[in-house]
Amino acid sequence: MRPLLSVQGVSKRYGAHIGCADVSFDLYPGEVMGIVGESGSGKSTLLNCMAGHIAPDAGKVIFDTRADGPKDTVTMSEAQRRMLSRTDWAFVHQHARDGLRMGVSAGGNVGERLMAVGERHYGDIRGKATDWLERVEIDATRVDDRPTTFSGGMQQRLQIARNLVTGPRLVFMDEPTGGLDVSVQARLLDLLRGLVRDMGLSAIIVTHDLAVVRLLADRLMVMKSGRVVEAGLTDQVLDDPQHAYSQLLVSSVLQV
Amino acid sequence: MTEYNFAYLDEQTKRMIRRAILKGLAIPGYQVPFASREMPMPYGWGTGGVQVSAALLTPDDTFKVIDQGADDTTNAVSIRSFFERTAGVATTTATSEASVIQTRHRIPEDALTENQILVYQVPIPEPLRFLEPRESETRKMHSLEEYGLMHVKLYEDISRHGHIATSYAYPVKVEGRYVMDPSPIPKFDNPKLGNMAAIQLFGAGREQRIYALPPYTQVVSLDFEDHPFEASKADHPCGLCDATDSYLDEVIIDDQGGRMFVCSDTDYCTARQAAGHKGKDAA
Numbered sequence: 001m002r003p004l005l006s007v008q009g010v011s012k013r014y015g016a017h018i019g020c021a022d023v024s025f026d027l028y029p030g031e032v033m034g035i036v037g038e039s040g041s042g043k044s045t046l047l048n049c050m051a052g053h054i055a056p057d058a059g060k061v062i063f064d065t066r067a068d069g070p071k072d073t074v075t076m077s078e079a080q081r082r083m084l085s086r087t088d089w090a091f092v093h094q095h096a097r098d099g100l101r102m103g104v105s106a107g108g109n110v111g112e113r114l115m116a117v118g119e120r121h122y123g124d125i126r127g128k129a130t131d132w133l134e135r136v137e138i139d140a141t142r143v144d145d146r147p148t149t150f151s152g153g154m155q156q157r158l159q160i161a162r163n164l165v166t167g168p169r170l171v172f173m174d175e176p177t178g179g180l181d182v183s184v185q186a187r188l189l190d191l192l193r194g195l196v197r198d199m200g201l202s203a204i205i206v207t208h209d210l211a212v213v214r215l216l217a218d219r220l221m222v223m224k225s226g227r228v229v230e231a232g233l234t235d236q237v238l239d240d241p242q243h244a245y246s247q248l249l250v251s252s253v254l255q256v
Numbered sequence: 257m258t259e260y261n262f263a264y265l266d267e268q269t270k271r272m273i274r275r276a277i278l279k280g281l282a283i284p285g286y287q288v289p290f291a292s293r294e295m296p297m298p299y300g301w302g303t304g305g306v307q308v309s310a311a312l313l314t315p316d317d318t319f320k321v322i323d324q325g326a327d328d329t330t331n332a333v334s335i336r337s338f339f340e341r342t343a344g345v346a347t348t349t350a351t352s353e354a355s356v357i358q359t360r361h362r363i364p365e366d367a368l369t370e371n372q373i374l375v376y377q378v379p380i381p382e383p384l385r386f387l388e389p390r391e392s393e394t395r396k397m398h399s400l401e402e403y404g405l406m407h408v409k410l411y412e413d414i415s416r417h418g419h420i421a422t423s424y425a426y427p428v429k430v431e432g433r434y435v436m437d438p439s440p441i442p443k444f445d446n447p448k449l450g451n452m453a454a455i456q457l458f459g460a461g462r463e464q465r466i467y468a469l470p471p472y473t474q475v476v477s478l479d480f481e482d483h484p485f486e487a488s489k490a491d492h493p494c495g496l497c498d499a500t501d502s503y504l505d506e507v508i509i510d511d512q513g514g515r516m517f518v519c520s521d522t523d524y525c526t527a528r529q530a531a532g533h534k535g536k537d538a539a
């Protein structure tokens with residue numbers, strides 16, 4: 001099987017600071033990769049390099065495109081990259097307001113990607129938006145309400161619906177449950193797990209929260225100072241960490 | 257009387273504006289930045305249009321100014337007299353006699369010809385502005401032809417009002433490429449934008465943008481398959497000239513709430529009345 005995403009030697013510096021350094025891994029279709037590490041370890045930098053939000057200084061991010069097979073997204077044109085990000089990719093931000101249009105109705109938020117790829121039938125767009133609201137457990141009667149009238153958990157679910165409506169194959173998530181109450185987090189995680197399974201999604205999920213990766217991720221990478229210090233199957237890394245830093249990370253969580 | 261350079265602006269500024277106009281004509285619907293000058297009138301008075309007109313006018317031109325279709329509003333009168341004073345050009349209220357027509361919020365009813373130029377005053381040139389305030393982002397959207405957001409606005413309209421309620425500044429796509437704000441003309445005028453014989457120039461003073469439609473350009477109003485564009489107007493004949501094909505203003509005629517509908521294009525209405533057409537409210 002061919003990897004859906006192949007990250008090869010990706011590095012990004014901010015002046016003298018290291019953002020991330022020489023990261024390589026393959027992600028196969030249907031796989032969920034977790035990325036954990038302390039604050040400042042380079043998780044978001046790496047995720048944004050992969051999602052095309054920032055340009056890495058070195059390395060390749062090869063995505064298996066539907067039309068042309070594996071293509072390096074770092075060197076493809078911006079137009080192609082932006083097309084990927086509204087069709088085959090999804091990006092779920094930690095803060096829903098970074099990923100939503102707060103002045104636009106829930107239906108308009110979900111419909112935007114459909115309209116961006118050329119759908120021009122209002123009734124169809126609205127129908128799909130309504131279906132997606134229900135799939136993320138938002139009552140269909142809220143379709144014309146703005147996200148400002150939604151709770152934090154609902155906003156996050158709306159962000160997910162808005163991203164998944166075009167049937168992407170790869171979802172990037174940066175702390176998708178951060179800032180939510182524990183019970184709201186649990187519901188969101190269940191929802192994400194169901195969607196990943198039902199849609200056969202591949203995903204890369206950045207989090208501080210080892211419980212999140214335990215639940216969602218097949219594999220895990222541990223980052224420290226911009227580098228991957230350990231990688232493996234999630235249960236293996238969490239239950240039997242090899243690197244001293246991973247051991248510290250796991251034990252500090254267990255003590256909580 | 258103060259001495260002015262012909263048409264107020266110095267020659268170098270006019271050259272700069274002409275270059276922007278030519279670039280605009282070469283890339284229909286594309287917003288060309290230009291270094292807008294201070295004009296001796298407030299921005300709300302159409303300084304973008306005034307600068308475009310100033311760069312176009314020659315001593316042989318005949319100039320007409322309309323404001324919402326009328327030649328006699330304060331705004332229209334003062335722009336007309338500004339160019340009478342600074343360029344000494346002939347002015348007219350007759351659409352057919354004008355070589356350059358500066359307009360705010362209307363396209364004349366009479367079809368324009370290849371010998372005419374229509375100059376629009378534009379307050380906000382960026383059609384994507386209302387949902388995407390970042391200029392860097394809207395510029396990218398234009399360059400990459402990412403116009404989904406324009407339909408989000410129309411979607412919101414329908415979801416709120418049951419139909420596309422946008423009735424002014426209705427967005428259009430030019431030659432299948434750039435999405436453009438036609439300035440706050442009523443959508444009734446949108447079909448006239450396309451395939452027009454005259455050159456159409458759009459000037460935004462405060463926003464420092466010029467854009468253009470060369471003659472016979474394809475211009476399509478955005479819509480949905482199940483909510484097609486409609487060039488609507490009040491469903492009445494003109495009370496003065498009985499025209500059924502012109503855009504109408506509703507006018508209050510007494511303090512008992514009496515009202516009538518009259519052509520917003522005063523030249524069109526006057527000419528029809530002179531030709532003997534009579535509406536039900538005509539004296």
Ligand SMILES: Nc1ncnc2c1ncn2[C@@H]1O[C@H](COP(=O)(O)OP(=O)(O)OP(=O)(O)O)[C@@H](O)[C@H]1O
Nearest residue numbers: 014017018019037038039040041042043044045046
């Ligand atoms: N825009 C930037 N300019 C300069 N340095 C930056 C910038 N963004 C990140 N950094 C630095 O790069 C390193 C990695 O940051 P990054 O945001 O990727 O970490 P993170 O693992 O996502 O942290 P957190 O868990 O706090 O979100 C840090 O040292 C950070 O200070």
Ligand SMILES: [Mg+2]
Nearest residue numbers: 043044045174
């Ligand atoms: Mg981060």
Ligand SMILES: [Zn+2]
Nearest residue numbers: 494497519525
């Ligand atoms: Zn009339």
